[in-house]
Amino acid sequence: MKSTGSFLAVLRKELAVYFATPIFYITGFFFLLLGGYFFYSNTLYYSYISYQAAQNIQISGQLNPLQMVFRPMFATLAVVLLLLVPLLTMRLLAEEKRSGTAELLFTYPLSDWSIILGKFLAALLIFTVFLIFTIAYPLAFTVVGRLDWASMATSYLGMLLLGGACLALGLFASSLTENQIIAAVTGFALLLLFWIIGWQQEIGAPGWGGFFAALSMMDHYDSFIRGVIDTRDLVYYLSFIYFFLFLTKRQLESRRWRA
Amino acid sequence: MDMMIEVQDLTKYYGPTMAISRLNFGVAAGEIMGFLGPNAAGKTTTLKILAGFLIPSSGTARINGRDCVSQSLEVRRSLGYLPETVPLYTDLTVTQFLRFAAQAKGVEAKAETGELDRVVAACGLGEVRHTLIAALSKGFRQRVGLAQALLNNPPVLILDEPTIGLDPSQIVEIRQLIKELAGAHTVILSSHILPEVSQLCQRVVIINRGQIVAGDTPENLSRQLGHGSRVRLTVKGPEGEVAAALEKIPQVKEVAGEGEGRYLVVAANDLDLRPQLARLVVERGWELLELKSQEFTLEEVFLNLVTEEESTEEES
Helix, strand or coil, X not given: CCCCCCHHHHHHHHHHHHHHCHHHHHHHHHHHHHHHHHHHHXXXXXXXXXXXXXXXXXXXXXXXXXXXXXXXXXXXXXXHHHHHHHHHHHHXXXXXXXXXXHHHHCCCCCCHHHHHHHHHHHHHHHXXXXXXXXXXXXXXXXCCCCCCHHHHHHHHHHHHHHHHHHHHHHHHHHHCCCCHHHHHHHHHHHHHHHHHCCHHHHCCCCCCHHHHHHHCHHHHHHHHHCCCCCHHHHHHXXXXXXXXXXXXXXXXXXXXXXX | CCEEEEEEEEEEEECCEEEEEEEEEEEECCCEEEEECCCCCCHHHXXXXXXXXXXXXXXXXXXXXXXXXXXXXXXXXXXXXXXXXXXXXXXXXXXXXXXXXXXXXXXXXXXXXXHHHHHHHHCCCHHHCCCEHHHCCHHHHHHHHHHHHHCCCCXXXXXXXXXXXXXXXXXXXXXXXXXXXXXXXXXXXXXXXXXXXXXXXXXXXXXXXCEEXXXXXXXXXXXXXXCCCEEEEEEECCXXXXXXXXXXXXXXXXXXXXXXXXXXXXXXXXXXXXXXXXXHHHHCCCEXXXXXXXXXXXXXXXXXXXXXXXXXXXXX
C-alpha cells in the first residue's frame, strides 16, 4: 500500500474547497453577468445595424456577427478575466501557508509538481465551467442568425489559453505570500503589466517595441478571436503557463530551505 | 538493534536563532519514544525535520535508512505525521478531508473506503463524519488529525503533542490507541505531560534549549537521576524515637516524618535501604506495617535536570 499520491488527490480537494466556499459562486456570477451584458448590448447594436442595412445596401457587406458581436464580447471578457483570475487563485497556496495546512500538504508523499499541477488544473477546470456557461450566448444567437462555429471554437481556445496563462501567474503570486489580499494584488498588478506591455509598440516607441509586443498577453489573444490559430500564439501561452508553474515550483522549494 | 529513526548531529537555526544543536538519538523499530521538554525546547523543530517539512541547517536525520532531505518523498511515504497545531482544511467535512488525505498518501482506490472506516472507528469519529471541520470542537479536531496520520498504516508515526486539548476520557482512549500501535509501528511522540510519557514510552529523550540532557527508559532515568533511592515505611512505635533511630543509620541522608507512623527515608546513594530498615525495626521490637521503595517520578527527574542545567549555566 506504499505508493505516491497523485495530482488527482490535490485536484479533487481543491475542487471540493472551491465548491464549499463562496468565491466560486461570486466570481462565476459576475463573470456571467458581465458576459451576458456585453453579449446583449453587442447584439442590440448588431440588430440596429442590420435594420439600417435593409435600407442601405452599402453597409450590408460589413454585417458579420462574429466581427460585430462576439469579437468585441471576447475582447471585453478578457479584461474581466484580468480582474477575476487573481480572485480564483489568491487562496491556492497563500491560505495553505496561513492556516498551517501546508505542513500536512508538504509532508504527504506528494511531489511539488503534483501539488502545483493539482491546484492549477483545479482552477483551470473551474474557469472552464464558467466558459461552458458562456456558450449560452452563441447558442442564443443561432435562434436569430447563423454563426461560423469554427471561428467560435478558436475564440474559446484562445479564451482557455489566456485563462490558463492568467491562472498560472496567479498561482505564482499566491506562492509568494501567506496573505490572500497581497496575493490578489500582486497577481492583478503582474497581469496588468503583461497586458499593457504591448502598448509601447502602438505609441511607436523605437527599438524594444516589437519585443514587448511579443510578450503581451492580449496581442496573442487577438488572433484567436479573429478565428486564426497561429503556432506562435500557442507556443507563447503554453510556455507562459510552464514558466510560471516552474517559478511556483522554485518558490515552493526555496521555502523549505529558508524556513 | 534495528534503528528505524536515526538522528545525527542535527542542528537547526532560524536565522541567527538556534533551535536545536547537535542532537543525536535513535529509535528502534516497534518502539515508542517520548520526546520530552519544556516549551520552546526544540521538540517541534526536530519533529518537523523528521517529517520532511523543514530542512536542517546541518546534520542528518534518517528514517528506515533513508535521508529525510535527499530522499524526502520515500521517507514521507512511510510516515504519519500529526503536527502540533493540527492544521486542517476547515472548509471540508471530515470524510472529504480524510478522503483527500488517503488519496494524497497513495491509498489504492479499492482500499480507500475500508481504510477510512478503519481510522474513523479507531479515532471515534463516527458521529462527526459528515460535519464540517470548521464546526468541530478542539478534541474532535485533534482526533481528525490523528486519523489522517494513521491512514495508509504507515510504519513510522510522528505525533507532536497527541493528547493536547482532549478531555480526560479521550486522553485515556488515545493513549490506549497509541499503546496498541507499538510493535507494528515505530512511534515518536512529544509531550510536556510527564505521566503520559512514563506510561506510554519505552524510552524517553529529554531535551532542553535545543540540546539533549538525558535519554533512557523512564525507570532508569528515575533511578539514575533521582539522586539516591527512597523508601517509604510505616512503623508502629514511639514517633520521636523511631525518627531518631532511622537517622542514625549511616547511609541515610534524610528522614521525613509524615504523621501516623509514616516516614520517608532518603538514602545518600543508590543503595537499597530496605533490609537495613527492616532489621532495625524488628530489633527494636516495633511493628513494621509497610515498607516500600519509592521511585522518583519522571516529573522530579525532569525538574532536576532542567534546573540543574540552568544553575550550571549561571555558574559558568
